Amino acid sequence: MLVIGILLAGAANAAAAGNADIVRDLASRVGPVVGSALACRDIARPRIQTIVDKFAAVIREASSSEVERADLNQHLDRSVANGRNAVTSGQIDCKLADRQLADLERSIAAPSLSATIGPSSAVAATSTAPVTANPPQRGITDREIRFGIAAPFSGAAKELGRQMKLGIDTAFNRVNDSGGVEGRMLRLVAADDGYEPTRTAEAMKQLYEKDQVFAIVGNVGTPTAVVAIPYALERRMLFFGAFTGANVLRRDPPDRYVFNYRASYVQETDAVVRYLVKIRKLQPKQIAVFAQQDSYGDAGFAGVAKAFRALGANDGAILRLNYTRNTVDVEDAVNQLKAQKTPIKAVVMVSTYRAAARFIEKTRDLYPQMIYTNVSFVGSTALAEELKLLGARYANGVIVTQVVPAVSGYSSIVLEYKNALAKYFPGEAPDYVSLEGFIAANVLIQAIKRAGPQFDTEKLIDILESTRNLDLGLGTSLSFGRAEHQASHKVWGTALDETGKFQPIELE
Incomplete structure (x- = not known):
């Protein structure tokens, strides 16, 4: 138990040995201790979690690939299950389980292996580096975080950028007012890329x-995400809750460091096409697409x-009608629509x-009965303000x-969001973009709270991937998983x- 504890105290030692077999053997020894403790209600869960966190770090550092890491985690899970069964079947009692856990806790706290039991060949094979703090x-x-x-x-x-930041800041201010997370204040730092991918890298x-x-x-944005995501992935940095529904953030299997709150553009457009065909009784050939000429x-x-x-x-x-990003030059799109023989x-x-707004302005009088639909990225409140300036019919x-x-x-x-927005940013009107920022930030906050006082990127990702319901x-539950990095699929x-003013409509 002492040897195991010292190895857990210095996670780098197991990795330095470069031998997953050593870690697998440790899992066979640590797992039953954890499992038996978990089966005993009187043993405080934070004590067990400390051991689990230490061993998770050992597995991460000793694994040479995701496959190997998954294998080691599965081996640990099986050993934990064996420990639980040992208690439930009466092979050991909770007093013994508590003593074993206490022995492991004391050995983790030991300053070094050699100081405790002196050198040995068994230890030299696995613990040649000094134990250091994380x-x-x-x-x-x-x-602060x-x-x-x-x-x-x-x-x-x-x-779009202002509203997204506003929503996240609202969520952060709300949790900070309650003392933060484990005493740490959450802070958001902004950098302006102007919605231009050429500026995103900087x-x-x-x-x-x-x-x-x-x-x-x-x-914010798809063309900018094309640049930002590789930058984050190369540095193994969490990329969370972006304001885009593009597939570049939704790989199969998902990129480990990329997590989405929102439904995808595929899901949004699928919902609205079905609405137009099933509810409004249009033929697919009567539907055109007005789209930004880029990855979005x-x-x-x-x-x-x-x-x-x-x-x-x-x-x-x-029929695809294009316009150039960061412009309102829609003339070509309007002319293309006019030239179309099939009625749109x-x-x-x-x-x-x-x-x-400019496209609607240029085409509303030409096509009074035209149905215009937009995906959420449009910026609902900003669009409404633009159209109200033009007149009610627009x-x-x-x-x-x-x-x-x-x-x-x-x-x-929504009530929590509006109350917090009024408190921290009086005068700001509720907005769909800032509400999305508020919700995405709250999903992240819940994961940080579950991670406890000591965590890093890898542990937080493990926590996110275990989020269920x-x-x-x-009105809809949110879940992640190893193969599912999108929390919501609701449109x-x-x-x-x-x-x-926006009124709810049924899409189905």
Whole structure:
């Protein structure tokens, strides 16, 4: 037990040995102690968790691949189960289980193996390096956890970045007012990339090197994510809750360090195409796509095409009307629509709020009965404001699919959000983008709370992957897993009325 404890106290020693067999043997010895303790209700869970966390670190550092790591974790789980069975079957009692755990705790606290029992060949094979404290984790101090967000805080899409940051700050302020998490305040540092991928690398570098953030949360945009994600992955930095539904963040199997709160663009566009065909009784050939000419527009267009195929329609003939990112130059798209011989009765818009408003302005009088739908990234409140300036007929009936509940509703999470927003940012109106930031931040906060006082990126990811049926009051539960890094798959429908306010609509 003493040898095991010393090895756990210095996780690097097992890794330095480069031998997974040693760790597997340790798992056979530590697992039954943990399992028997877990079977005893009177043994405090934090004591057991300390041992589990130590051994998790050993496995991480000793594993040469994800496959090997999974194998070692499975071996540990089996050994833990054996320990539980030993208590439930009466082979050992809880007094013995408590003594074994106490022996392990004392041995972990020992300063070094040689100081305790002197040198031995068995120890030399596995413990040649001195036991050292865990190195400080980037972005985490005794008083603070620093997060970063790279988003547009200037340019045509700046309202999206401002609102996303506002929602995250609202959630952070709320938990900080209650003493933070384990006494640590949560802080968000922002870097402006202007929604231009050519600026994203520098923004990410600033957050990582200068601001020394622990993780990235709430980044805005698909074309910028194409740059930001590889940067985060190369540094094994958590990339959480980005404001985009693109597939670049949804690999199969998922990238270990990338987690999403929201439903994907494929799910949003699938929901709205089915609504147009099933509820509004349109033919697929009567539906066109107005899309940003980049990876964001591509992602939305691919979702529409997939929905067409699922309905048995030809996706090769979909009319795509393009515009250039960070502009409101929609003339080519309008002219293309005018030249179309097949009557178009609905346009699925994969754009930002100003371009969407300009397109509606240029086409509303030409096509008075046109149905306009938008994905959530458009920026719902900003779009409504743009359209209200044009007049009631431009706003009325415009649809936006949402990945959060209606901000006008009374679900628990919406009420918490609106109360916190009014408290910390008086004068700010509730908004779908900031609500998404608030929810995503709360999912992350729950995981940090579960991680306990001592954690790093790898442990937090393990915690996230074990999140099941988290109920934040949205009306849908949130879950992650090793093969599932998207918490929500829910899509809500909303439509603007003549006053420019969003009303819920049923998509099915």
